[in-house]
Amino acid sequence: MDNCLFCKIAAKQIPSSVVYEDDELMAFKDIHPAAPVHLLVIPKIHVPTLSECDASHTVLLGKMLALAPRLAAEHGCAVSYDADGVPAGGYKTLINTGPDGGQEVYHLHLHMYGGPRPWRGQR
Ligand code: AMP
Ligand code: ZN
Secondary structure: OOOOHHHHHHOOOOOOOEEEEOOOEEEEEOOOOOOOEEEEEEEOOOOOOHHHOOHHHHHHHHHHHHHHHHHHHHOOOOOEEOOOOOEEOOEEEEOOOOHHHOOOOOOOOEEEEEOOOOEOOEO
């Protein structure tokens, strides 16, 4: 897509802080982080929103979500358990979809927020 910000990031026409890349996906740091760790996972192909996805996108969507635990481990926010089994760490994954979903960039992306709270606008 000609005028898509995240297509340009995927094509390296616009710089970003890339933290992961393979043939299908890229992950980079959000330019306005809302948490100590705030990453965006995108497909390299242009898909405007989750609303355009169907069963043919199942593998792609699965790969996007399955990347989150790896990124979490690499950025210090994986879930861990103490000797009593009490969990610590963790992160939030989010896909904003359309205007009512709060989407601003119309290229499918998965937000990944992590790190110690409070986060911007959240406890
Ligand atoms: P959304 O509201 O779900 O569409 O989120 C779009 C996200 O893209 C926001 O969190 C922005 O801070 C982020 N963003 C916008 N431009 C850039 C950029 N050039 N590099 C990295 N993140 C960006
Ligand atoms: Zn795009």
